[in-house]
Amino acid sequence: MPVPADYLERVYAGVLGKIIGVYLGRPFEGWTYDRIMSELGEIWYYVHERRGVPLIVADDDISGTFTFLLALPDYGTTHNLSPEHIGQTWLNYIIENRTILWWGGLGRSTEHTAFLRLKHGIAAPRSGSAALNGQVVAEQIGAQIFIDGWAMVAPGDPELAVDLARRAASVSHDGEAIYGAQVIAAMESMAFIEPDLHTLIDTAIRFIPCDSVIYRLIADMREWRARFADWRMTREQIVARYGYDRYGGNCHIVPNHALILLGLLYGDDDFQKSLMITATAGWDTDCNAGNVGCLLGIKNGLAGIDAGPDWRGPIADRMYLPTADGGRAVTDAAREACKIVNIGRALAGEMPFVPKNGARFHFELPGSVQGFVVDASGGTGGILRIEHAPGHSVCGSRSLALHYRHLAPGCAVRAATATFLLPEALQMPGYTMLASPALYPGQLLEARVCADETNPAAVECCLYLMVYSAGDTLVPAHSAGVQLAAGTDHVFAWRVPDTGGQPIALIGVELRGRGHGTVYLDYLTWEGGPEATFGKPAGGGVMWQHAWVNGMDEWSPGNDETYRLIQNEGTGLLIQGSREWRDYRVSATLTPHMAEACGLGARVQGMQRYYALLLARAADGAGVVRLVRVLDGVTILAEAPFPWGYNQRYELALHVVGYDLCGDVCTLDGVSATVAARDDRLEGGGIALVLTEGSAGASDVRVSSGPIR
Known part of the structure; x- marks a missing residue:
């Protein structure tokens, strides 16, 4: 099928919805409804600060979703992709006991069990079969939480999405776990072209056995929705008929699939309300909210996400994907959305989307900032606000606006995005964070900036890096500066200098001058191979080891x-x-x-x-x-x-x-x-x-x- 005209924006909204849901539910993952209500109340917005944990985290729901999908480009982006190919993709990107999975042990963690089967030569789909691993292990939640990408590469084609979901899920799961994953995949695929929730559900259940538990659960959920106006009453029905006491193991798919439907059926097609219901209901809160967020992101687009509170601002598109492909570990939602779109376009026989001649940071997706945030290291005396803006691009339609005010001599304002782990990432709770820098000495940086036509005075602009140094502190390195008068532009071409073996943590734009105004960053990118020596830096520290x-x-x-x-x-x-x-x-x-x-x-x-x-x-x-x-x-x-x-x-x-x-x-x-x-x-x-x-x-x-x- 040809891809929809708004395919790129819908995928971007799906990726954002996924990570918003995961970040929302992660701080209280595994909690019961009663504990959530007692300690947090209804979950209408992020609660990470109340829990004393970071918002942007590494999580298996995100890492697995966007990593296992690489089986398609790695094996020729073909419809003939096999479960064995996807199993090989697991072995390639997963580092045992360190990345992507919850390493809970053989017979306890479904994914760990499947990995060990693959490692010892048992190919997929047998690696995830109930015949080998037992029904309880095979029917846990993992197949569902990793499934969104397979739907997003098959927009409007639920048959393909369901088939890909089956192949991917069978690497580690079987039975009801595969059926639940297929339901989510079918609904998300149809959501690109169909706005009605019940039509999505009707389409999805065509692909699973009518005598399956998931099929019966969906029928019960729809009946309860018709009978009970309050979602809490339906939640009680779920606990009684499909609760953890009936479906055992560490985290069974059946109870959690019910909570996904709970949010969708009672959420009134509202992104915030649907996430609130699913997250507040408890159990596997980050997984369930992630699936709900992705589905509604695809279905209602960016407008649906932006209709409520500011979900996107605190995230600033930021994502972590710790795998054996370390240069991709520090990434952003726009970048990952483009990769998914180009896999989907290749499957449909269409040319890839290459914004601004392939620039790494292009800001072409509506509202995207691609990880750029205000860097407070520029000093005091100036204020900077970052905003996505239309226009001000020579080869695209959008740019990143840097609005500065109260700029005075002796101070600078800076906007930057991470190219490697920042110090606080090493203290991140939960999943291990492994990464390599994305930027290295010897590579050629290129960026275009332009000054707003209404700026009252010229402003000095340069690129800068933040590089680790002695004691693992960050120190800046600057390109040559340029004076930007109102309405003028400049293209920087800067060869990244030698850093003495220390990794580069940030790349950004620095502004100096007086007063107020706006500078637009059209794009920022780099190319070429590195010229670098990797050894123990003279200044010491440990971040070079983490690279x-x-x-x-x-x-x-x-x-x-x-x-x-x-x-x-x-x-x-x-x-x-x-x-x-x-x-x-x-x-x-x-x-x-x-x-x-x-x-x-x-x-x-x-x-x-x-x-x-x-x-x-x-x-x-x-x-x-x-x-x-x-x-x-x-x-x-x-x-x-x-x-x-x-x-x-x-x-x-x-x-x-x-x-x-x-x-x-x-x-x-x-x-x-x-x-x-x-x-x-x-x-x-x-x-x-x-x-x-x-x-x-x-x-x-x-x-x-x-x-x-």
Whole structure:
């Protein structure tokens, strides 16, 4: 089916609705209705401040929803995507015991159980089957909470949405869990083209067995809605007939599916009221509110979200997606919406949406600020307000307005968006937050700014970075400034300077001058590969360590080696960089202390998608240097004899340019070997230190751009 004309805005509203619902319900996840009413009352708005927790958090509902969907682009965006492909996507992006999932243990956490099945070679859909894991484990809530993305890539096509939902859900779930996920997927898909809630429900139930519990539950909910005017009375019916005492396990889908319908049926098509009912009703509050928010976001668009209180302002589009693809971990709702839309457009055979020539921050989605907030580090004396604005763009229709006032000599106002973890993210409760920076030294920053025609005086404008330094404090680095007179514009082109191994936390715009006025940020983006050395910074601190996504059993800084690595079983990766990196050279000094293999990874897209140059062993035990592609298994692309041993240092370098791959290894006394190959399967990704079963040291890790040798 062709995508709807308003597809982009509806998806953006769906993404916003999802994260608003999750952020709303997360501070009291798992509470009963009675406890919520006793301690918080009805949940009409965010309660994070009352609970003393942050609003923007990492959460499995968000991470899983927007990560497992990557199976489509990773496997060719085809309608033939299989459950096995989606299972492989789990193994690639999940880091065991650290990212995405609730790691509650075998037989207790459904997703952890499925992951262990996949890890030990049991492919989907058997990995999530009731026959293998038991009915109670297989029918928990996870399939439903991860399902929204599969609906959003199938706008107005419930058959496709339901089929994708079945394949995705079967990786970890079975039975009623799949039916509940299919109902949500069908309703969300139809919501792109159908405004009536009961028509959405009628469409959805066509796809599930009429003798299923979910089917019967939906019929009961509609009957209770007709009988009881007060949602609280229907909630009591749910507790009596479908409560946790009847549907056991850690978090069963049936009771929580009922609470999603409760909010929808009694919410009067109002975003705030529907979320209030579902969240106040208790149980899995963030999951249920997330599904309700996504569905209503799709159905009623941004206008439905904006009709109530300011849901969007405190969030400012901000999202965390901690996975093995660390460069994507710090992201925003507009960016993720565009990715979903382009998957959906590809499935429909349509060209991708590429706003402002592919700029990372483009502000083309209505009301989007893409994580930009006021940075108070500019000092005192000036006031800044950020607002999404129409116009003031040379290649789009919208921009970001920076309204400043009370600007005076000696002070500055700043607006910035995060490119890496800020210090408070390390104290975030709950899920582990792993990330790599999105921006690195050597990359070319570009941004266009313009001054409003009515500004009474010129204002000085520059780009700036906030970079970690000694003691993990943030210090600014500035581009050259420019004086913007009223009605003039400027395009910055700034090569990111060397940071001495410290990660870049923020990128933004700084204004200096007098008085008041407005400057518009049309777009901000960067391109090219990095020129960076990754080591222990002279100023110390620990944030440089957090810039590595840890897919190793253990790693720590050493005294004589920057990186001491340990992998007890299988292959571990210590990853840095982003999917946008294409052509570059990565090099390092490696010392295998005891290892089956060790080396360097390039174009790393997760735990099981990368190229690697390895010191390894042939079948007869002889040392070899090996160039491999890891993608649904290991493929040896090239190999050469190389007699390496333990506790000796080796210089390794891996070049990736286009389809050409070349690896060099040499000893300190000049013994060397080269392996080369051509391969077209992986187009971009970060770097990694790679270790198979053993321990090794590494130092002098560097990435640079340049021609292949």
